[in-house]
Amino acid sequence: MNDLMVAKEQVRYEQKAYWRNPMAAIFTFLFPIVFLIVVGTSAGSARVPGTSLRYDQYTVVAMLTFGLIAACYTNLAMAICNRRETGVLKRMRGTPISVGSYIGGIIGSVLINVAILAVVVVGIGMAFYHLHFPYHVGATLVTLMVGIVTFGAIGVAVTVIIPNADAAPAVVNGLYFPIVFVSGVFYPISSGSVLAQIADVFPIRHMITSLVSAFESGPGSGLRPGDLLVMLAWAAGALVFASRRFRWEPKHR
Amino acid sequence: MGTSETAVDTEIAISVRGLTKTYGSFEALRGIDLEVRRGEVLALLGPNGAGKTTSVEILEGYRKRDGGTVSVLGADPERRDRDLRAKMGIVLQECAVDPYLTVAEAVTQRAGLYPAPRSVGEVIELVGLAPKAKARVKTLSGGQQRRLDLGLALVGNPELIFLDEPTTGFDPSARREAWDVVRGLCAEGRTVVLTTHYMDEAQALADTVTVIAAGRMVASGPPDTLGGRDHGETTVRFILPAGTSLADLPLPGGVVPTARGDFVEFHIAEPTSVLHTLTAWALERGEVLGGLAVSRPSLEDIYLALTGEDLP
Numbered sequence A: 001m002n003d004l005m006v007a008k009e010q011v012r013y014e015q016k017a018y019w020r021n022p023m024a025a026i027f028t029f030l031f032p033i034v035f036l037i038v039v040g041t042s043a044g045s046a047r048v049p050g051t052s053l054r055y056d057q058y059t060v061v062a063m064l065t066f067g068l069i070a071a072c073y074t075n076l077a078m079a080i081c082n083r084r085e086t087g088v089l090k091r092m093r094g095t096p097i098s099v100g101s102y103i104g105g106i107i108g109s110v111l112i113n114v115a116i117l118a119v120v121v122v123g124i125g126m127a128f129y130h131l132h133f134p135y136h137v138g139a140t141l142v143t144l145m146v147g148i149v150t151f152g153a154i155g156v157a158v159t160v161i162i163p164n165a166d167a168a169p170a171v172v173n174g175l176y177f178p179i180v181f182v183s184g185v186f187y188p189i190s191s192g193s194v195l196a197q198i199a200d201v202f203p204i205r206h207m208i209t210s211l212v213s214a215f216e217s218g219p220g221s222g223l224r225p226g227d228l229l230v231m232l233a234w235a236a237g238a239l240v241f242a243s244r245r246f247r248w249e250p251k252h253r
Numbered sequence B: 001m002g003t004s005e006t007a008v009d010t011e012i013a014i015s016v017r018g019l020t021k022t023y024g025s026f027e028a029l030r031g032i033d034l035e036v037r038r039g040e041v042l043a044l045l046g047p048n049g050a051g052k053t054t055s056v057e058i059l060e061g062y063r064k065r066d067g068g069t070v071s072v073l074g075a076d077p078e079r080r081d082r083d084l085r086a087k088m089g090i091v092l093q094e095c096a097v098d099p100y101l102t103v104a105e106a107v108t109q110r111a112g113l114y115p116a117p118r119s120v121g122e123v124i125e126l127v128g129l130a131p132k133a134k135a136r137v138k139t140l141s142g143g144q145q146r147r148l149d150l151g152l153a154l155v156g157n158p159e160l161i162f163l164d165e166p167t168t169g170f171d172p173s174a175r176r177e178a179w180d181v182v183r184g185l186c187a188e189g190r191t192v193v194l195t196t197h198y199m200d201e202a203q204a205l206a207d208t209v210t211v212i213a214a215g216r217m218v219a220s221g222p223p224d225t226l227g228g229r230d231h232g233e234t235t236v237r238f239i240l241p242a243g244t245s246l247a248d249l250p251l252p253g254g255v256v257p258t259a260r261g262d263f264v265e266f267h268i269a270e271p272t273s274v275l276h277t278l279t280a281w282a283l284e285r286g287e288v289l290g291g292l293a294v295s296r297p298s299l300e301d302i303y304l305a306l307t308g309e310d311l312p
Helices: A003-020 A022-043 A055-086 A088-093 A099-128 A137-161 A165-182 A194-199 A203-215 A225-245 B052-060 B082-087 B103-111 B120-126 B142-154 B172-187 B199-205 B272-284 B299-307
Strands: B012-023 B026-037 B041-045 B067-072 B088-091 B160-164 B191-196 B208-213 B216-221 B234-239 B258-260 B263-268 B293-295
Touching: A003 A022, A003 A099, A003 B103, A022 A055, A022 A099, A055 A088, A055 A099, A055 A137, A055 A165, A055 A203, A099 A137, A137 A165, A137 A203, A137 A225, A165 A194, A165 A203, A194 A203, A203 A225, B012 B052, B012 B191, B026 B052, B026 B191, B026 B208, B026 B216, B041 B052, B041 B199, B052 B067, B052 B160, B052 B191, B082 B088, B088 B142, B103 B120, B103 B142, B120 B142, B142 B160, B142 B172, B172 B191, B172 B199, B191 B199, B199 B299, B208 B299, B216 B299, B234 B272
Parallel strands: B041 B191, B041 B208, B088 B160, B160 B191
Antiparallel strands: B012 B026, B012 B067, B208 B216, B234 B263, B234 B293, B258 B263
């Protein structure tokens, strides 16, 4: 078996286990979809200032971001913590699997989840909120990929500071919920405001503004290199931190 | 588990010399030597915290040693070569399998990681989980999960198998079945390293027992001769016949009997002659030696003496 085939097999098992565990799927899919329907229908069709998107259409972009974060950051951090604490990671290290195949399997599974999420969320937006299919498909895909890398890397890195499985939900959610609020996931934040200035330190708002730009009609590629660079800087920092301090085993026995 | 001196049997599977490991200021291992031939079972015995798991985890490649030399199947496990990992099967103390996969899926997934795996169905059969093949791992009982763990360690067709307390929590019949599996592995020429708290397990399975206490090896040898067990004194014990006293017993000089309740007990290197004299003495008087027992030191006696642990 070569590494690629092993990784492909891993994707299959990751997907099976994922869809059989309702909690992870609820966070990634059900929550953004329900929120999209509830908020989207009450948000109205006024334009969000500074964009050509309506409030309900903006909610589609925001929930795509929210779901992507759940799929990459939250699910990955929780899964790694659980596997580390229960000894699954240690067991895997005792087999001939390469780290690349194992991580590749997990990333492949996350890609599938994000793809399904994007289709469903954007589909709802197009069906009910008159959302146009993203004008800049390339920019949309690039932004989603950068988002997966960024939030996936942060998800892996955050496991370093999680002492044990009991603390995982508190640390994982506690770190990002405040940032979600100031980043305009639940309502648009006008750029230049204090909240926006705080949010701009973190990657979430950059992901949203980048996606908004990719969804809007307009000249050029729709790419926002400044936003993407901030996200990639977070990804790089997270990867360096994770590669130095990652733990395969629980701290204490 | 013969140790006939053919070329294959004398091949060394594990060789360890002067192994040391320190955690902070705590010296977990202070010079361990091990040698295991292919097809043999090595049992590591010792109290909790003695260094059994640290030793095994260094052999498995999970920990780095501080000193000494280690060779496992001809390689240094610290380098974590993939070839070496493909030849080893590891059962850790905790069962660690994705709870949402089925038994068959978990074994199939693991099989896919090895160059020459065994048949998945055969392995599930071997560990007695055939009726549970389609059950999700989280629905298995604790004992079933540990058996699955064993199956996962075996499916890669390993030359060397590490079992960390493999039967802890098993009921007696499940333990016997697990022992049969281990014996079968040896019969196939595989090498087994196991840690255990159970003396009967070491006695039943091991070719060599190594006792570790406080990071040091205190004894190593076949279970029947460990710690001079074969030369140890035999204990003779019986109820003192009515109307006799300790002084009446026809014992050779130097053998001092002690009274323990109704019983009398003495230790002697070679009991044949004294038993003959004693039983003749009793028959002449028309008495019996009630509750007569002649016992050799058990592996447990030797273990407790070696590790300085006393019976409660």
